[in-house]
Amino acid sequence: MKPSNNQADTQLSKQLSNQLSTQFGTKLSDSLLLPQVATATLELIINKALSLNNKSLSFATVAQKTLMLELAELSFPLCFTVDNTSSPVVIIVRSTIECSDCSIKTSVSTLKKLKANQSLTQLIKQDELDVSGDIKIAQQFANIAQSLEIDWQTELAKHLGDVPTHKLLQFGNKITKSLLATGKQLEADISEYLVHEKRLVVTSSQINAFNQQTKDAASKVDSLSARIDKLVANIAGKQ
């Protein structure tokens, strides 16, 4: 007897959850590589600002040190490491919970206050910022951030469009923009994606429809491929 759609769906769901349980870190944002899109973008913006900067910045206390930033609005940490092994000095941005010298727990709104030149100690006193580890490192990172004067809104809008990979992540564009601009929207988008993805995974009728579409596409690509062959032959003929 053929299993009903429902049975098949449940089987597929079970299979999927079994698969997920053997994986480390099962967060959806991980498999979509959102943290990596975010860190690649931040790294680009920060190092561009560093290369244009003409104020004197001191990296001595933070050379090869890592600051971890945990933002209430983000589901993953951001780590900033100053690399002075080659010149110019660069800041590497990663998303990892391992190996920080100092960590700050805060929110985007508090970071805005920091940017508006409120001091780190003031914000700690007001309980808006939670620092653990070497506070001198946090202080120096804060100084660097204040000196760089990055217009985050403009830069993020500009660069998110530039990261080529990001355009190709089917849902990445939408999610990443909200992730970096209005962090709160993220969870909602992710659940929306999850619903969408789940639907794709479990519905057998959709798989059948997809199979048909694949066949159609295959025949189109066959003719495209014949045209490419011709093109290659033409190019070869001209060389």
Add this chain to the structure above:
Amino acid sequence: MSPTDQNSQASDLSTTPHTSVDADNESTTHFGYKTIEKDDKISMVAGVFHSVAKQYDVMNDLMSFGIHRLWKRFTIDASGVRPGNKVLDLAGGTGDLTAKFSKLVGREGKVILADINSSMLNVGRDKLRDKGLVQNIEYVQANAEYLPFEENTFDIVTIAFGLRNVTDKDKALRSIYSVLKPGGRLLVLEFSKPEHELLNKAYDFYSFNILPKMGELVAKDGESYQYLAESIRMHPDQETLKDMMEKAGFEQTSFKNLTGGVVALHKGYKF
């Protein structure tokens, strides 16, 4: 150990096939979908990478739509690398991971870019030197199955998109295990089996219809890219590779599917 010393010590492994010492193993292996003599695989794989070396980076961006950069970032994030660490970027090719590790291990640390293929190593060395990365990187021509390092040398070993090209993967995993320090970790980034049937189909279609065409047009080398697509399909799936790592001695092994399992990152520790 200076880079030049290492290079002169190593024979041209990429063109001299090794004789397999695994007597109880069969004498054949896969080269993509073809079954070939084990002894021939090294030179055939070498042929592919000598041929693609110069265009390798461009093709990588093109074929993966740039997503390989994110997969590599994910690998760095999972490595837990710290200043002072000694890292082996095995089958490191043109050195993407090496470049990032070099910045993170600092002056006290060391990164060794090892590859069996001299053309890939040369392209990698030139690229990293152009980027000003000279402080803490060494280049070693070596076969993953016979690593020329002392036991317990490295804090981290990575092998990105390399393992599927190795003739005897179990032997390579054992060799890696031996050169890791206790507490050290191995990260294997490799194409794998997409989780969803429909993604699998789309991916198959892309790999066998589009990819070799792109290889032909851009790198004038459709055959090598046909090998690439075939070798990906012949590579062990997620669970099998995890088992293989355990058999080689690794503990706390796990994997993470990226981009729906098109690629997986396996992690294992030596204790």
